[in-house]
Amino acid sequence: MVSNCGKSLVLALALLPLSAFGQEKQAPIAGAPGCGDDTVKFEVKTAAEPNDTAPGPGRALVYFIEDDSNFESFPKPTTRAGVDGVWVGATHGNSYLAFSVDPGVHHLCASWQFGVILGKGHQTSAAHFTAEAGGVYYFKVTNTFIHGENSAITRISLSPLDSDEGQLLASKYRQSESQAKLVYKKTE
DSSP states (O other): OOOHHHHHHHHHHHHHHHHHHHTSOOOOOTTOTTOOOTTEEEEEEEOSSOOOOOOOTTOEEEEEEEEEEEEOSSSOOEEEEEETTEEEEEEESSEEEEEEEOSEEEEEEEEESSOOSSSBOOOEEEEEEEEOTTOEEEEEEEEEEEEOSSOEEEEEEEEEEOHHHHHHHHHHSEEEEEEEEEEOOOOO
């Protein structure tokens, strides 16, 4: 039988790596108006069957499609999707996320949840678009990691897709289901 003091010590030792990890400073996402709070992290799964992705009345539908075909490393990055300064979900691996927006101008952001350890490069990408009620918009997030003999190329890009190309790419991938699970506090 372990005393309460022993239980507290075991719990404290178990949580120590998490608290140290949570204190790791993240680079700020300055200048990307679509991004959300950098301390919000997601747990991502993919659905066996796609969910209904119809936009609500008077709204537009946005597909955020992650393509990791040029990511030559493991694990693949988890990529958060932001709209107008709020994270709306995340993707992982070759998958997509669909969400509704109101008509008007919107700022999108794609950001790796955690940085790729090796190599340097952009970990955030942004775009904007004007949504019309009933419209469907497709954006491709391309994650790249190519390791050469003496260097690595690491980058993320976010670009609009033609609707036919968007439908084709989304049909090849599974739909992501994400929940904000991990929230780390920044330390000053």
